[in-house]
Amino acid sequence: MHLVTVLLYHATHRAAMPKPKRNINAVAEDTLTPPDDLTPTQFIARLKQAAGKNLYQLEIPDGRVILAELQQKFRSTIWLKRGCFVLVDTASLADRENKLGGEIVNVVGDEKSWRKMPYWPAEFAAKKSAYGDESEDEGPTMPPSDDEDEG
Numbered sequence: 001m002h003l004v005t006v007l008l009y010h011a012t013h014r015a016a017m018p019k020p021k022r023n024i025n026a027v028a029e030d031t032l033t034p035p036d037d038l039t040p041t042q043f044i045a046r047l048k049q050a051a052g053k054n055l056y057q058l059e060i061p062d063g064r065v066i067l068a069e070l071q072q073k074f075r076s077t078i079w080l081k082r083g084c085f086v087l088v089d090t091a092s093l094a095d096r097e098n099k100l101g102g103e104i105v106n107v108v109g110d111e112k113s114w115r116k117m118p119y120w121p122a123e124f125a126a127k128k129s130a131y132g133d134e135s136e137d138e139g140p141t142m143p144p145s146d147d148e149d150e151g
Contacts, residue, residue, distance in 0.1 A: 031078065031109030038119045041091035042105070046124060047084050056080065056104065058088060061121035066101030069093075078107055085111065085124065 045058035045068070054070040068088050070080070080086070087106035108114045115126065 028078070028109065031107045032113070033110075034108075034114040034117050035087075035106075038087070039089070039091070042087060042089045044108070044114075044119070044121055044124060045086055045088045045102075047080055047082055047086060049082065050080070055100075056086075058086065058102075058104075060088075061123040063123075067099055068102045068104050069100055070104045074104065074107060080107065084108065085114070 043060060045060045045066070047056055048059050048065060049057045051057055051067060054075055056068055056070065058066050058068050060066055066088075068086075085108035086104045087108070088102040089105045090102040092103045092105075093100050114120060
């Protein structure tokens, strides 16, 4: 009897297998190619902040911030960072009564090719920064070396 309970415990509590590499590669491949056109319920948004549990705060082209859920196929496969662009669909959540404004159905992987598409919002046009423009945070900087102080 004791052996049976141990086997049942191991059968129900085994570690989850990692996703096959072919699935990860297929999902990554999907993010590189933009769709030819968008449905009326889809739009491009910029990720502002992670809200936890596969929920993200997104800035849509008109400036409003919505809450969107990451689609199942991207979970634990692709990590999103602040400022990246995503494709949101509002049709899948239209019948649900909650705070979610949409579902993230694709992630902009190759931003250059996505920006060439006619549906890319003008509000998210690439900003050309002038030399010496330090308005955007470029990460940590190194202190000047001793050689630079002497000169």
